Amino acid sequence: MRSIVYVGMDVHQDFMVLTGVGEKGEDILFETRVRNDAEVFGRRILKLKESYELRCCYEASSCGYVVYRWLKAIGVDCMVIAPSLLPRFTGDRIKTDRRDALKLALSYRAGILTGVYVPEESGEKVRCLLRCRDALRSDVVRLRHRVLKFLQGKGLVYRDGRNWTIKHWQYLRRLEFEGADEIVYREYLELLDYYLLRLREMDQKIKELADSPAYRRKVERLCCLRGISTLTAMILLSEVIDFRRFTGAPALMGYLGLVPSQHSSGHSTRMGSITRTGNGRCRRVLIESAWHYRHKPALGVRLKKAWAEQSAELTALAWRAQQRLYKKFWRIVNRTGNSNKAVVATARELSGFIWAIMTEA
Numbered sequence: 001m002r003s004i005v006y007v008g009m010d011v012h013q014d015f016m017v018l019t020g021v022g023e024k025g026e027d028i029l030f031e032t033r034v035r036n037d038a039e040v041f042g043r044r045i046l047k048l049k050e051s052y053e054l055r056c057c058y059e060a061s062s063c064g065y066v067v068y069r070w071l072k073a074i075g076v077d078c079m080v081i082a083p084s085l086l087p088r089f090t091g092d093r094i095k096t097d098r099r100d101a102l103k104l105a106l107s108y109r110a111g112i113l114t115g116v117y118v119p120e121e122s123g124e125k126v127r128c129l130l131r132c133r134d135a136l137r138s139d140v141v142r143l144r145h146r147v148l149k150f151l152q153g154k155g156l157v158y159r160d161g162r163n164w165t166i167k168h169w170q171y172l173r174r175l176e177f178e179g180a181d182e183i184v185y186r187e188y189l190e191l192l193d194y195y196l197l198r199l200r201e202m203d204q205k206i207k208e209l210a211d212s213p214a215y216r217r218k219v220e221r222l223c224c225l226r227g228i229s230t231l232t233a234m235i236l237l238s239e240v241i242d243f244r245r246f247t248g249a250p251a252l253m254g255y256l257g258l259v260p261s262q263h264s265s266g267h268s269t270r271m272g273s274i275t276r277t278g279n280g281r282c283r284r285v286l287i288e289s290a291w292h293y294r295h296k297p298a299l300g301v302r303l304k305k306a307w308a309e310q311s312a313e314l315t316a317l318a319w320r321a322q323q324r325l326y327k328k329f330w331r332i333v334n335r336t337g338n339s340n341k342a343v344v345a346t347a348r349e350l351s352g353f354i355w356a357i358m359t360e361a
Contacts, residue, residue: 002053005029008104009058010097011067012036018044019101020052021109031098036063038070045076057108059083060116068118084277085114119241126209127238133202134235134281140199143192147172150188154181203231210234221357223306224318225350227292232285236354239282244359249352256283258348274344283347286354290347293329294339297322314357321353 005020016036020029029052034044048054056071056078071078087107107113119127144164151157156175158168177185210219210230215237222233246252253259256279261272276283297319299307307315325346332342 002051005048005052005054006105006109007048007054007056008101008106008108009056009067010101010104011058011061011063012097013063016041016058016067017097017101018056019098019105020048020054021102021105023109026106028102031101033097036067041067041070042074045071046074049074049076055079055108057081057104057113057115059086059104065118065124069121079108079113079115080118081108082114082116087112117241117245122214123238123241126215126234127241129202129206129209130235130238131281133199133206133231136195136199136202140192140195143188143195147185147188147192150185151175206231206234218358220306220309221314222354224303224310224314225289225353225357226303226318226322227289227350228354232289235285236282239279243355246355249355252355253348253351255279256286256348256351258283258286258344258351274348286347286351287343290325290329290343290350293322293325293346293350294343295326297326314360317353317356317360321350325349325353 004023006023007018007020009019010017014036015033017031017033019031021027022029030048032044034041045054054076056076058067058078058080060080060083065080068078068080081104104113148163154177158171160171161167172189175185176182207230209215210233215234218237219230219233222228222236223230228236240252240255243252246255250259254275254277257275257277259275261275263270263272303318307318328349329342329346332345333339336342
């Protein structure tokens with residue numbers, strides 16, 4: 001019978017360091033450096049597999065889940081570790097690839113590591129699409145700032161209403177400059193037009209994906225909640241993927257980094273701001289959605305249409321969410337005078353309703 005070996009892997013773009021330890025003791029059974037290539041890595045693992053029962057782990061990084069899938073394809077157990085939850089030793093000031101791999105192997109054997117959820121390849125592709133859209137949105141915001149700062153430097157500030165309305169665009173297109181200023185200004189506007197076009201095209205592709213059989217029912221359920229549109233629903237679905245992997249709503253709130261931080265010792269208990277750990281994209285869109293609950297509970301055209309095809313139990317839950325979150329938002333605002341604190345607390349509770357809707361049979 002082959003002995004169990006815990007393998008810590010320090011994965012880099014060009015190579016990875018593998019360190020294996022047995023079930024007891026700290027003796028290193030093997031240590032090897034291998035090129036980050038499917039064929040080369042596969043041969044080395046298959047050779048080790050002849051002598052040991054391998055249980056591998058490595059930190060989640062920009063290298064993605066490729067190594068995990070290589071190992072699964074050849075029947076080797078693997079866990080992708082959450083880097084933020086790795087044990088840290090403040091007195092340890094030496095960091096090398098070999099030591100990192102050994103620490104991973106020993107910690108994995110001790111059972112003190114936390115793995116991340118590895119999505120299927122189809123789910124990861126959808127996540128990449130939504131993240132690409134998020135990058136385009138950031139580019140649009142950056143270009144808008146460049147346009148406004150350029151005009152501000154010329155003493156031109158639009159004061160006849162809000163920026164980026166139709167009237168504001170008409171104002172921007174009427175402006176003319178001379179020499180190099182005209183070249184710079186037209187370049188900024190043309191780049192902004194291009195990125196806005198790409199963003200609209202990306203939104204259309206996401207809408208088509210949301211209407212596909214794989215996502216349509218889930219998106220429709222999420223859209224029953226006030227403040228959640230098709231885009232927000234797709235971001236939540238692509239990042240979380242499976243809501244049932246959370247044992248309850250508090251677990252989802254913790255994953256989204258919406259729970260308060262805490263520092264308690266002895267007789268002292270101190271609660272701080274939210275942890276901001278976990279998935280920042282979901283946290284951002286939930287906070288944006290939570291602002292809608294400052295308005296009194298009501299059914300608009302969009303919600304009436306969304307509720308028409310859903311069960312009475314689901315619509316009752318969505319209506320209860322409106323009433324409860326509206327009261328929560330204004331209760332905190334009236335008590336603290338801080339609308340930002342209120343919206344974060346509302347977003348936290350909104351995530352609980354989302355968990356209930358997505359785990360309902």
